[in-house]
Amino acid sequence: MSTPRTIREYLEQLRAALGGADPALIQDALYDAEDHLRSELAENPGRSEAEVLAKIANSYGAPEEVAAIYVDKEQVVQQALRQPSPPPRRSALGRFFGVAADPRAYAALFYMLLSLATGIFYFTWAVTGLSLSLGLSILIFGIAFAVLFFGTVRVLALVEGRIVEVMLGERMPRRPPYTDRELSWRARIGAMFTDPRTWSTLLYMVLMLPLGIVYFTLAVVGISLSVGLVAGPFALLLAQFGLIEGGIYLDGRSIVPPIVMMPLALLLGIVLPFAVLHLARGVGRLQGALAKHLLVKSSAS
Structure with missing residues (x-):
């Protein structure tokens, strides 16, 4: 060479x-x-x-x-x-319940809970910034505002990359994309507007709102059902002995499942948290791949 x-x-x-x-x-x-x-x-x-x-x-x-x-x-x-790998398990039950020993699954579950807040912020920032940039483009300071907005988009891409790398384990950039400083400032501004990663980052920020709603809903529903199914049978037993007042009634009749269903509810309550962790781990891999595709400059660009 x-x-x-x-x-x-x-x-x-x-x-x-x-x-x-x-x-x-x-x-x-x-x-x-x-x-x-x-x-x-x-x-x-x-x-x-x-x-x-x-x-x-x-x-x-x-x-x-x-x-x-x-x-x-x-x-x-x-x-x-790299997180230490849990001991390999050969049986299907071992692999299913072994997810409880995977720290990355818990981190992904926390990311799902956090994604609603970040999704709302990213979506609001992207839509508001684009709207103001287009609306102010007819004014003399409109270009300066647009340049400032797209600069903040690059900063937010780095911030999201750090969140994704820490919580989901996907390698993300720790430095911004390099710029050719031999170009004039006008050329560099034009390159920022024509860089595909600028627009793919905006697409990622817009997509994070619906994805955040889905992730947050799945996490909250899964956790709530797990707690309810485990605690429900015990609460029903305490109510049967008159230790607590409880029950769900409709027209004066209890609609709580009969006692014979308690073992099934308890079993589902024990199994469901592990299923939620598996779901969170899968969501983490999917979200990491999406972030890598939309936020990182390809090696050819």
Whole structure:
């Protein structure tokens, strides 16, 4: 591979050397590399870009060397952060009830409960920002408002990425997408508006409202049913002995299931929490894949 003579060439070679790596890792590596190269160039105003890059090749490393370091470091970090795997279970019952030992299932369940609040916020921010950007576009400060709004969208994408990575375990970017600083400010603003990830992030923010409603409803209904089915038989027994007042009546007649149904209700109440955890784990994988697809720049872009 030829020695890069410009920062753009260095970044393109680094992207090529990272081909096949996680898109989130590529985004972080490109941002860090550009930031370092720009800083070195600013500290050496009397040297050409090619001379600075030749010097950096010995200190910071050639693109292929930097790529190898990032891949190795990513493997170490992911191994350190990975949750310990529960012991393998061969039986179907063991796999079903073994979900209780998976911390990621509980984190995904909490994400489902949190998604309603974040979904409302993301949807409101996206719709309000787009509406105001279009409405103010006829005014002189309308473009400035739109640029500010799309900047906040990128920040929110990073925030959501951190939430997804921590709770759902999906590797997300820790740096914003790098921008070619050799372009004029007008060109960079135009690139922000034409970047597909800007619009896919807005789509993600809009989708989070209906998804958040579904996730929150499933989590609350599942938890409530589990608690009700477990507590119901005991409450009914206490009511039968007159220790508490309870019962659901319609026209003076109790509509509480007969005592013979209590074992079935108790069994369902015990099984349902594990089913909810399995559902939460599946939702976490689905949501992580959706966030990765809509919030992360692909390696080819």
